[in-house]
Amino acid sequence: xxxxxxxxxxxxxxxxxxxxxxxxxxxxxxxxxxxxxxxxxxxxxxxxxxxxxxxxxxxxxxxxxxxxxxxxxxxxxxxxxxxxxxxxxxxxxxxxxxxxxxxxxxxxxxxxxxxxxxxxxxxxxxxxxx
Ligand SMILES: [Zn+2]
Numbered sequence: 001x002x003x004x005x006x007x008x009x010x011x012x013x014x015x016x017x018x019x020x021x022x023x024x025x026x027x028x029x030x031x032x033x034x035x036x037x038x039x040x041x042x043x044x045x046x047x048x049x050x051x052x053x054x055x056x057x058x059x060x061x062x063x064x065x066x067x068x069x070x071x072x073x074x075x076x077x078x079x080x081x082x083x084x085x086x087x088x089x090x091x092x093x094x095x096x097x098x099x100x101x102x103x104x105x106x107x108x109x110x111x112x113x114x115x116x117x118x119x120x121x122x123x124x125x126x127x128x129x130x
Pocket of ligand 1: 118120
């Protein structure tokens with residue numbers, strides 16, 4: 001799982017459509033289970049295709065407070081990231097590093113579907129932090 005900054009990826013490491021779809025499903029599942037937890041504890045959220053679409057719209061507008069108010073901070077943060085990721089999928093820039101614009105690999109995204117940076121930039125950032 002360790003990669004060095006020398007492991008620069010070729011351009012063809014960008015996600016294929018079917019990979020984006022698999023990651024979309026994964027994110028959607030996580031979103032639904034988070035919302036279900038919220039529902040179980042406090043809220044009356046029932047996901048149907050229309051509300052799902054709203055959830056994605058909310059990700060774009062950032063106005064997800066009403067539905068996430070009762071979630072624990074950690075869950076709320078995760079929910080926020082998931083919605084952002086779904087928003088990026090819909091905008092077509094999912095899987096692109098927010099720092100260098102390079103590809104984030106499918107392998108990395110399957111492990112961490114909300115990742116916004118490629119492994120190189122992530123590693124660099126963590127090294128700077130030390
Ligand atoms: Zn990068």
